[in-house]
Amino acid sequence: MYFDVASTAPLHPVARQALTAALDEGWADPARLYRSGRQARMLLDAARETVAEVLGCRADEIAFTASGTQAVQLGVLGALHGNRRRGGHLVHSAVEHSSVLHTAEKHLATGGEVTAVPVDRHGRVDPAAFAAALRPDTALAVLQSANHEVGTVQPVAEVAALRGEVPLLVDAAQSAGRTDLPAGWSLLTASAHKWGGPAGVGVLAVRKGVRYLSPLPADERESGRVPGYVNVPAIVAAAASLRAVRAEAERENARLRELVERIRSRVPRLVPEVEVVGDPVRRLPHLVTFSCLYVDGEVLLGELDRAGFAVSSGSSCTSSTLTPSHVLAAMGVLTEGNVRVSLPFGTTEADVERFLAVLPEVVAGVRAPLGLDLAPPAAGEASEGPLDPLVLDALVLDALGKRCPLPVIELAKRIGEVPVGGTVAVLADDEAARLDVPAWCGMRGQEYLGEAPAAEYGGDRGSAYLVRRVS
């Protein structure tokens, strides 16, 4: 079972059909004036009309890129460049796709300023807070239509209403074709392989009147916005599948939303110590994410793969690095043992039931060697307060040099050694502990007291994370 459509969707049958036909009819250079060139141009023009119609804009506002990432890079840098008279300030939410964050880093490295707007525990920005981050010198604001890791839909229309003259780029990679797109964008980006089109096609739409200056060397293709030979067959397939997916979306979304709800409600009842994350209501219909305490995400994915389920963890684009997902970190939720399930069109109730039958065993299998005493999730919330002298008498758990989830596992195993009201200090130098210890406390109803230099508890590096046993 392939449950990772948020990474890439299987090629839609309409896309395959259109691709095959366009390889025959649209293989020539659309810039040429001879017959086969004119034919390729006609197919390209028709594809542009289709995409414009589905995305709700004019055909001449659409440029085709080679990927969603390229669309984001060109869109962000081109809009910043075109609006540099406003200033050099860029605003984006803290949970944007890595392509946005990396482009922002580039902007910062070349002398620009960047503000990342925080999100709530569900991964959603507050429209007023987002608007408050805008300044007279803000050249561009960037907000995703919906989050790629947890499915939370962002309040784009509300932000658009508050943005004044600041251009707004909406990264619609997870929504295009699947749901209605929000109004009020100045630039919009999308990626065909996310909706069932072929790889190799992204979309960059720039509204008439929006200032845009290409950051790349000159090239006359795609209105001067995207250099390089135009991939007509793939674009034709992308357009055809976008239209087809859009036509099926209403029916499929209703079905998938129900299946996702089933996962959201059943997983916490089937698996101990699990947290379902993302906005419970304002969310993508086909995507659900949860995190399992005491579990390494990659190990869990490997076991689920062996059981026949292809799912994802954290942010795909940073999966090979050891840093925790910036999305989960920004939400302040558990970053360990993360599983993202995103259902393709056509997923059946039986498929999901099979997953729900397998998941508890798989998680239990991964946890078994830890010998932990697992309990159903506690309901308490962490309270905040100043450190008191008692804390200095804490039980010190030295997890220095140990990668997450080991520090949290250690904490869970040994918190019982202190009496209720006593304190545990977890010494750790893995950055993820900063997120995971408080998240564990929230889930287990223990009190997270704060962070102190490890040196105060005898450590030679890293931090001490202080937890008071409440129950």
Next chain:
Amino acid sequence: MYFDVASTAPLHPVARQALTAALDEGWADPARLYRSGRQARMLLDAARETVAEVLGCRADEIAFTASGTQAVQLGVLGALHGNRRRGGHLVHSAVEHSSVLHTAEKHLATGGEVTAVPVDRHGRVDPAAFAAALRPDTALAVLQSANHEVGTVQPVAEVAALRGEVPLLVDAAQSAGRTDLPAGWSLLTASAHKWGGPAGVGVLAVRKGVRYLSPLPADERESGRVPGYVNVPAIVAAAASLRAVRAEAERENARLRELVERIRSRVPRLVPEVEVVGDPVRRLPHLVTFSCLYVDGEVLLGELDRAGFAVSSGSSCTSSTLTPSHVLAAMGVLTEGNVRVSLPFGTTEADVERFLAVLPEVVAGVRAPLGLDLAPPAAGEASEGPLDPLVLDALVLDALGKRCPLPVIELAKRIGEVPVGGTVAVLADDEAARLDVPAWCGMRGQEYLGEAPAAEYGGDRGSAYLVRRVS
């Protein structure tokens, strides 16, 4: 008949087969660790090995881009960036592809220095002159393997031997898969759709040890060199067709070289006032270019299309602008009435004979309304000398406001009005006249005297091009 393989080659049957198979087997994200992802990764790795083997480098030196243009842009900017400690000087030949020239313009606009090395009348750089342009602060030299407009093979190995420590980027777009590649490159770029692979795949090879720093925002795909989702099915098809084309090339090149020689030798005997351009010996086997006096290239291409032949003119990437081809201009040959014929594998003797049968009528048809007295090409060469007072008594032909080839048509029609030894001044403000009047003199055995301000001959703008009637 499609005779424009230098723009894009029809999809090779092996490419189509591989693409279809890879859409089934390699559709998933190769960065994923589940089964379908690992399978895509295996196909990608195998494709990289194949391309490396054919291009003669290591697999980990190859990155796949979305186009040849993207490969050139990233290669040039990345090498300049990586070698900026050497300095900010870029050297390239005057006849590189527009993607190189545009990237050089970008470099210039951001404070860099650029030297364009001139070429001879055949479009070939002199290795010693190229080497002499290199300086201690030269960060990168760029030279094409063979010219895309006239087929002239460049002395890359000779330049490589003389370049010392300066990194050399070879744009192999017209050669990769078709001919052996020259040795001595530091970076190499190519484009799959030029060899019969699908659109959407370029190659950027960077030798181990060559300094390279991506000019784009960070991204972990393709060794950090090319951002965006990797198009595995198209890459698999590109690699499979590269291997197939390379295996067929020796036999096909021998056949095509003979057919091209036939065009080269027959066209000047069939069509009056024509110039075959490009190196007669050191050339691509499948490409031939000629220019017809007094003819608008686009009109000629339109007529050839109606007669069933798809050919190209000048530089495709600038065909929609009115400036003359920079390649023909750098060679100092006629830029008007230009036709590039590039033969696909499988072109037959009968196909070429059909073209040679049609061409003279088509050219005659385009020329007919001009009422010119056409003669076979003259052999004389233009001599150079200072202007003398007699020139001021010239017959003045006012072609101001007339686009080429009209100024030259006017000249050809009326030069008979002055006696042998007399002078004609052609007033023109179309930039192409600067190239075409001298080129016409060379072809017709008349003497080109030079250029003067049009004001000296009563014009209110533009230049006067002075021609002495010799015969």
